[in-house]
Amino acid sequence: MSTPLASHAGTELNIMQRLLNNIRQLGSLGFFSVLVVLIAIIPLLFIIQNSLQLSAEKWLGLWSARLPELLWNTLSLATLVALGCLFLGVSSAWLITRRDFKGKKLATWLMVLPLAIPTYVFAHIYTVMLDSDGWLGQAWTNVFGSQVAIPDLYNIGGVTLVLSLAGFSYVFLLVKGAMLHSNRTLEEAARIQGASPARVFWRINLPLLRPAIAASLALVVLHVLSDFGAVSMLRYQTFTLSIYMQMSGRFDYQAAAGLSLVLVLLSLTFLVVERFFRKRQRYYSSAQSSLIQPSQASAWQQVLIWSWLGIIALFAFILPLAWMISWSWASWTEALIGAEFWGYVKNSMTVAFLAATLALVCAFPVAFYHSRKHSVLSNSLFNLSTVGFVIPGPVIALGVITFLTTQLPLLYGGLIALLFALIVRFLPLASQAQEAAMQQLTPSIEQAGRILGAGPIENLRRVILPMISGGMASAWVLVFIDVMKELPATLILRPTGFDTLPVRIWIEASEEMLELAAPAALMLVVGTLPAIWLMMRSDARANN
Amino acid sequence: MKFFSRLSVVLLLLIQSMAAVAANDALVIYSGRSDKFVKPVIKTFTEKTGIKVILHSAKSTALLNKLRVEGDRTEADLFLSNDAGSLQAGTEQNLFQPIPDELVSVIDQNLRAKDNTWVGLSARARVLVVNTNKKNVQDVDSVFDLADPRFKGRIAVTHSGNGSFIAGATVYMRAADKYRVQRWLKGLKENSGGKVFNKHSKVVKAVASGKKDVGLINHYYFYRHLVKYPNAPIRLVLPDQDDKGMGIAWNVAGIAVSKHSKKRAQAEKLIAFLVSEQGQKMFAETNREYPARTGVPAHSDIPPLNSYKTANVPMIDLFKYRSDTIELIEKLGMP
Numbered sequence: 001m002s003t004p005l006a007s008h009a010g011t012e013l014n015i016m017q018r019l020l021n022n023i024r025q026l027g028s029l030g031f032f033s034v035l036v037v038l039i040a041i042i043p044l045l046f047i048i049q050n051s052l053q054l055s056a057e058k059w060l061g062l063w064s065a066r067l068p069e070l071l072w073n074t075l076s077l078a079t080l081v082a083l084g085c086l087f088l089g090v091s092s093a094w095l096i097t098r099r100d101f102k103g104k105k106l107a108t109w110l111m112v113l114p115l116a117i118p119t120y121v122f123a124h125i126y127t128v129m130l131d132s133d134g135w136l137g138q139a140w141t142n143v144f145g146s147q148v149a150i151p152d153l154y155n156i157g158g159v160t161l162v163l164s165l166a167g168f169s170y171v172f173l174l175v176k177g178a179m180l181h182s183n184r185t186l187e188e189a190a191r192i193q194g195a196s197p198a199r200v201f202w203r204i205n206l207p208l209l210r211p212a213i214a215a216s217l218a219l220v221v222l223h224v225l226s227d228f229g230a231v232s233m234l235r236y237q238t239f240t241l242s243i244y245m246q247m248s249g250r251f252d253y254q255a256a257a258g259l260s261l262v263l264v265l266l267s268l269t270f271l272v273v274e275r276f277f278r279k280r281q282r283y284y285s286s287a288q289s290s291l292i293q294p295s296q297a298s299a300w301q302q303v304l305i306w307s308w309l310g311i312i313a314l315f316a317f318i319l320p321l322a323w324m325i326s327w328s329w330a331s332w333t334e335a336l337i338g339a340e341f342w343g344y345v346k347n348s349m350t351v352a353f354l355a356a357t358l359a360l361v362c363a364f365p366v367a368f369y370h371s372r373k374h375s376v377l378s379n380s381l382f383n384l385s386t387v388g389f390v391i392p393g394p395v396i397a398l399g400v401i402t403f404l405t406t407q408l409p410l411l412y413g414g415l416i417a418l419l420f421a422l423i424v425r426f427l428p429l430a431s432q433a434q435e436a437a438m439q440q441l442t443p444s445i446e447q448a449g450r451i452l453g454a455g456p457i458e459n460l461r462r463v464i465l466p467m468i469s470g471g472m473a474s475a476w477v478l479v480f481i482d483v484m485k486e487l488p489a490t491l492i493l494r495p496t497g498f499d500t501l502p503v504r505i506w507i508e509a510s511e512e513m514l515e516l517a518a519p520a521a522l523m524l525v526v527g528t529l530p531a532i533w534l535m536m537r538s539d540a541r542a543n544n
Numbered sequence: 545m546k547f548f549s550r551l552s553v554v555l556l557l558l559i560q561s562m563a564a565v566a567a568n569d570a571l572v573i574y575s576g577r578s579d580k581f582v583k584p585v586i587k588t589f590t591e592k593t594g595i596k597v598i599l600h601s602a603k604s605t606a607l608l609n610k611l612r613v614e615g616d617r618t619e620a621d622l623f624l625s626n627d628a629g630s631l632q633a634g635t636e637q638n639l640f641q642p643i644p645d646e647l648v649s650v651i652d653q654n655l656r657a658k659d660n661t662w663v664g665l666s667a668r669a670r671v672l673v674v675n676t677n678k679k680n681v682q683d684v685d686s687v688f689d690l691a692d693p694r695f696k697g698r699i700a701v702t703h704s705g706n707g708s709f710i711a712g713a714t715v716y717m718r719a720a721d722k723y724r725v726q727r728w729l730k731g732l733k734e735n736s737g738g739k740v741f742n743k744h745s746k747v748v749k750a751v752a753s754g755k756k757d758v759g760l761i762n763h764y765y766f767y768r769h770l771v772k773y774p775n776a777p778i779r780l781v782l783p784d785q786d787d788k789g790m791g792i793a794w795n796v797a798g799i800a801v802s803k804h805s806k807k808r809a810q811a812e813k814l815i816a817f818l819v820s821e822q823g824q825k826m827f828a829e830t831n832r833e834y835p836a837r838t839g840v841p842a843h844s845d846i847p848p849l850n851s852y853k854t855a856n857v858p859m860i861d862l863f864k865y866r867s868d869t870i871e872l873i874e875k876l877g878m879p
Contacts, residue, residue, distance in 0.1 A: 065874075127742070132753060152739065154879075233742060235703050235879065245705060248605035251633060394606065398613050405617040412617050492610050496572045496619045497598035507579055507601050 029372070032365035037381045039362075040424050044264065044387050046399030050257030062258055066242060070259070074238045074266075077159060078224045084164030085220045086213065088312055089171025095305050097179040099297040103306070108176075110313035112536065115169045116528035117320055118485035118502060120229025121521045122162045124509055125320045127153055127233070135323070159236045165316040166230070167223055171216040177539070178212035179205075184292040210277075215436065218274045222428070225267050225390045228488050239263040240392045244488075247394055260395050267390040271383060321525065327518030341504075345523050348484055348500040351415070352527075355422040356430075356480035360472065362423055363430035370431075371438040382435070386428035393488025396421050400493065418493040425489060426479045433478055437471020470538045477535040481528050501527070570596035571810050574611060575624040576604025577797055581830045582624065588826060589817050595810050604630040604707070611639050611802060621805040622814065623662075626797045627707050629714070631662040632863030640800040641808070643815060650819055654859055655796050655836045664796035664859065665818055666833035669763045669852075670712040671792065672781040673748055678757045687716070687783045688724070690760060691731020700747040700759035701732055703740045704878035708762055708795065711862050714869045715793035719855040722872075729876050740879045745769065752776040762795075764832045767845055782852045791853035795862065796836060 026034065054062075092111050096104060129136040130150055140150045152158065186208070190200045206213075231241045239259055246256040297305060363385070370382040388396065400421045404412040411417070449463040450456075465472070487502040494503065501520045508516035575582055579601050586597045600607075604625040611618055611634070623640070625631050634640050640661040648656055648663045655664030672690075674681040680694065690699050702709050717725045741747045747759040748769040754777075766780050784790050799818065801811045817823045824835040834842045834849055842849060 131746070131749075132755060154739070154742075235705070235740070235742065247609060248603060251605070251609070251637075394609070398609060401610065401613045405613065405615055409617055412614075413619065491602045492606055496600045497570075499601075503602075510578075510603075 029365055029369045030377070033369040033378075033381050036362045036366050036427070037384050039420075040385050040388055040427050042403050043391050043396045043399035043421075043424060046402055047257045047260045047264070047391065047395060050253055051261045054254040054258045058255065059258060062255060066259070067262065070237065070239050070242055071266075073156075073236065074225065074263075077156060077163070077236070077238060078221050080156065080160040081163045081167065081224045082217050082220055084160055085168040085171045086217065088164060088168035088316075089216065090175055090209075090213070092168075092309055092312060093172050093176040093179060095309065097176055098292070098294050099301065099305060100294045101297040101302045101305050107306075107309050107313075109532075109536070110309065110317055111172045112169050112532055113525075114165060114316040115481050116484075116525040116532065117166065117317070117521070118229055118487070118505075118524065119163060119166045119227055120233055120487065120502075120509075121505065121524070122166050122320065123153070123230040123233035124517070125323050125521075126158075126162060129319070129323060135319070153234050154236075155234075156236065159230055159234050162230045162234070163224055163227060167220045168312075168316070170219040170223075171213070173539075174212045174216035174219075175209055178209050179292070182208050182292060187292070214274055214277060215432070218271065218432075219429075221270060222267065222386075222389050225263065225270075226392065228393060239266075243392045244394055247398075253398075256395060260391055263390055263392070264387050268383060268387065271386055275383075321522075324518045324522040324525070328522045331516060331519055341519065341523075344499050344501050344504050344520065345527060347498055348502070348524070349527055351418065351422070351490070351500060352480045352483040354415070355419055355426065355483045356476050358419060359423045359426050359430040359479045360434070360476050363427050363434055363475070366427075367431040367434035367438060371435050372443075382431065385431055388424035389426070389428040391425075393421075393425070393486070393490075394492060396425060397489045397492035400424070414495055415498075418490060418495070421489045421493050422483055422486060425486070426482055429482060430475050430479050433475035434468070434471060437468040437475070473538040474535050477531045480531045484524060484528055484531075570598045571621045571807060571814060572598045572600060572619045573622045573624050573799075574607040574620040574802075575599050575601045576607055576630065577601075577624050577626045578831075581827075584830055585818070585823060585826045589814060589823070592817070593813060595813065597814070605633075608634050608637075608639070612637055616804045618802060618804050620802045621807050621811045623800045623802060624797070625799075626795075627711060627862070628664065628796045628798065628859040629707075629711055629862035629866050631798050631800060632657065632860045633866075634800055635659070635661040635860075636863065639803055641803045641805070643801060643812065647812060647816055648819060650838070651836050652838055656798070657800075657860065662798050662800035663815065663819065664798040664836040665824070666828040666831070666836055667794050667796045668833050669782075669792045669794055669854070670708070670715070671761060671763045671766070672783050673751050673759045673761055673766050674779050674781055675751050675754055675757050676777045676779050677754065681757045684758055684781060685783060685785065686789065687712075687760060688720075688728055689783075690758065691728045691735060693731075693735070695735050695758065697735065697737050698757040699732070699735045700750040700756035701736055701740055702744055702747060702760075703742060704729075704873045706744075708744070709760075710866060710869050710873070711795045712760070712793045713873070714862055714865050715795075715855050715857045716790070717865055717869060717872075718857040718861050719790035719793070722868075726872060726876070729872065729878060733876060733878055736879065738879050748778065752778050763846060767832045780847075782847060784855075785853055789853065791855040793855050793857075794859075796859055797833070798836070 092107075096108055096111070101107075126136075128134050130140075130152060131137050132141070132150060137150050140148075153162065182205070187200055187204050190204050191197075195203065225238075226240060227238075228240050228244065230236075231238050232244065235241075239262070243256045243259045243263070246252045246259065366381060366385050370378045372378075391399075400417055401412070404417055404420070445467070446459060446463060449459040454462060485502060487506055490500055491503055491506060494500065499507075501524045504520040505517045505524070508520065573582075573586075579599060582599060586599065590596055600620070602610075604627055607620075607623065608625075608630055611620055611623060614620075623631075623634060635657050640657075642660045643663055645660060648660055651663055655667065656662060670687070672684060672687065674684055680698075689695070690701070704710070704713075713725060713729065716728070741750065744761045744765040745768065747756075747761050748765050750756040751759045752769060752773065763780065766778065769776060769778065782792060784792065799815060801808065801815070805811055818827060819837055821837070821840055824837045824840045827833075828835040828840075829843050832843045832846055834846070
């Protein structure tokens with residue numbers, strides 16, 4: 001009897017040894033990225049476990065009853081929002097990088113500031129403003145008379161509008177960065193050959209911008225796929241909203257998990273396709289290349305430029321801000337803002353600061369490993385680390401609670417559960433942004449450091465980190481802003497009695513206490529300002 | 545490496561303690577009811593007993609999900625919800641513990657769980673609001689009138705995902721019959737022309753402004769609007785009151801003690817206060833609802849309890865038949 005047992009133990013030992021060997025081959029970087037990804041996919045495992053309990057019959061029911069409509073709704077929305085963001089983002093970035101005009105700095109700020117406003121606040125403010133006694137509703141009636149119905153937002157057009165206004169800044173930021181670094185020799189060559197400006201734009205500029213556009217559209221589409229705020233407020237059935245309804249209306253966790261799984265697969269497919277297209281397009285610019293200088297705009301052109309940028313800024317930032325201020329003023333004078341309110345501000349900032357910092361640290365090995373090693377493993381790790389972004393917040397939340405309470409009960413009950421979920425959720429944002437920065441690192445610089453006798457840690461500290469610090473800062477800011485705005489996971493996972501600004505906005509808006517929702521929304525914008533300032537500063541430095 | 549592992553342990557502990565809001569001696573309520581209506585009552589309770597209370601607000605159903613997956617690790621001592629359906633869902637999922645009978649016997653039996661795992665605190669009625677300037681709505685006296693083709697484009701209802709909408713439709717399914725409700729929902733879809741409202745307050749506003757003629761709401765939204773606009777041309781209609789009428793749909797807000805609460809004694813003190821005459825009056829009056837305790841008068845603005853007929857449907861049906869309603873709504877593609 002003892003022989004089979006011994007041989008069994010022997011194979012186990014073999015497996016262990018092989019595993020250890022494999023880990024050794026991975027190197028510490030690989031080891032840490034495997035570790036991070038293992039943590040990041042915990043909610044995914046929760047989804048898979050729950051959807052496995054879904055019978056074939058129920059899958060079939062879901063498939064025939066819900067999926068075609070949800071797929072169509074979600075995909076058409078993502079396409080329209082991508083087009084909307086592209087139009088707003090590329091046009092504004094083009095004007096700002098190619099022309100010199102008065103107030104350019106202000107214009108740049110105005111194009112980035114909409115990032116500070118969450119989609120549910122956008123949706124909320126616009127529905128209120130479009131009421132018959134709202135600002136836009138009254139303006140509409142004054143212009144068109146009361147016979148022409150005021151347009152409402154409860155359709156795909158309305159959701160597209162809201163999500164485009166809330167998301168075009170991503171396109172603006174990335175495209176602007178790429179344009180500032182684009183080489184003018186190609187463009188000049190084309191012009192000399194007699195190509196018209198329009199032709200140059202389509203044949204030279206646009207293809208050169210393709211990587212930046214692809215990356216920013218990926219951000220936009222991921223935000224659309226995961227958006228809960230705008231679609232729930234405007235009642236537009238997407239995957240995320242439907243998953244939420246399954247969980248909250250019927251307590252049908254299996255159906256929710258099944259739909260989440262489809263959503264995850266959908267977004268993974270999208271990411272892989274996007275990477276594939278990006279990979280085929282790589283442009284290297286030599287260090288000595290001459291960059292494009294913006295040309296001075298004539299007075300007439302300045303008026304045109306500012307009217308276009310002004311219209312975008314008006315709807316994407318100025319109007320919402322004015323609305324928030326006017327309502328906040330009302331509650332300020334009614335003394336509704338008390339000590340409790342500043343507590344919410346503090347909570348929001350604390351969570352956003354911690355989550356952004358931790359997400360950056362966790363994303364580092366994944367991004368670095370991926371930019372160094374192009375293997376199946378590094379690619380899969382990198383792609384797997386992105387699943388958290390599209391798993392709906394409530395689902396991540398339940399996954400995290402289940403995991404912590406059953407596996408690590410000591411860690412449950414404080415901020416850790418919330419930070420855990422937020423890191424899982426925003427890891428992809430951090431790793432994508434870091435990887436973009438790391439792509440600028442040429443291995444030769446690193447090798448030079450090693451030849452000069454620096455150890456790996458010292459090399460990291462003195463060579464690599466300083467070179468990518470700008471990119472790291474933007475990654476941190478992107479995560480910070482998104483955490484500040486995050487609602488669904490925070491609503492469920494925050495420690496008891498720990499309210500953040502989005503949570504308060506949700507509570508007050510759901511009870512229709514508009515005057516209380518406004519100051520919280522305003523503080524959210526104010527609280528995000530330092531982060532945006534940081535990003536703009538590191539951006540400006542990188543470009544000088 | 546050792547240094548780093550120690551550092552991370554310290555950091556973890558630090559982070560964990562940062563948010564510990566001194567919850568040790570306080571009662572924690574997972575609350576799906578608006579803060580604004582709960583806080584004044586809680587404040588009085590704390591003043592009276594010295595027991596601190598932390599309100600943890602979110603959507604009822606989300607909190608119920610949380611309670612379920614947290615199991616015995618939950619910090620919640622009580623669960624407060626605006627919807628009997630959610631309360632009963634918790635009972636069915638075995639998340640609550642029974643409240644002693646002598647504590648809650650003052651509450652009408654239909655307004656609490658059979659095993660006392662939850663107890664109703666205040667009730668609200670599903671009513672109609674009409675614009676007094678419109679001639680065509682003078683004879684409206686049933687919720688089923690909303691589906692009448694003559695009101696095409698004239699009705700205001702919330703979207704069908706709204707908890708009160710689902711609860712109301714569930715009551716009608718039980719009080720009238722399923723096919724009638726199915727026809728009714730179809731008519732609503734037709735008459736609303738796809739344009740529904742995301743808030744009850746907007747339903748009242750649309751009727752008051754004359755944009756719509758008639759709306760379906762919970763009764764307190766009517767009074768809330770009148771507080772802001774005392775001269776609004778609106779009238780409340782108590783529907784389905786004639787001999788064959790099914791009566792008005794009710795729903796109840798209530799409270800339950802979490803199964804894993806470690807502060808059962810304090811939790812029961814809070815419930816004792818909430819069902820006391822003073823607690824009942826405060827809890828219901830802040831929102832002009834009906835106190836669940838018989839004999840405690842409602843706010844004088846609202847129609848007295850015994851002045852109208854209510855639908856004879858047990859509150860636990862709001863859970864039992866809820867998914868049937870949702871299925872119907874989804875099948876019809878209600879907006």
